[in-house]
Amino acid sequence: MAEEQPKELESAPRPREIIRLLQCPICYKLITEPVILPCGYQCCRLCQSPQLCPFCRQIHTSSSQIDKTLWMVKTCFEQEMDRLRAASSRVSMCAEVGVQDTIIHKSYWHGKLLAMWDLAKDGSLRLDNDIIYIERSPTPDD
16 A cells, blocks of 8 residues: 655645745735845845844845846736636636634635735735635625
């Protein structure tokens, strides 16, 4: 009998992990103007402290640089999310979405990945949160 592989070794990416890579660890929103701090951490340009890293607390003597690679990845991902949203609008599906440890619950029409994308976009999804996603009949309350 074959031994089951641990979930951590599965090759298929999980939607939450993808969204987490594109979130600012300070404001929790999708990262905008991503910068790489001299110590290697990343955040939004507007979230960065002028001289002190909010993660490692190191004082920076040099300036941070725009992370062009992350910016391009996020831009490409945004375009894919727009295509996915357009395609899902033609499908009759609905789900109840809630964020762990918070009171946010809403009906959602576009699938789990887009639900996470939208929650991260408005900062409702903290890095350590996952979402509760329950598919239901396609007649949302709100």
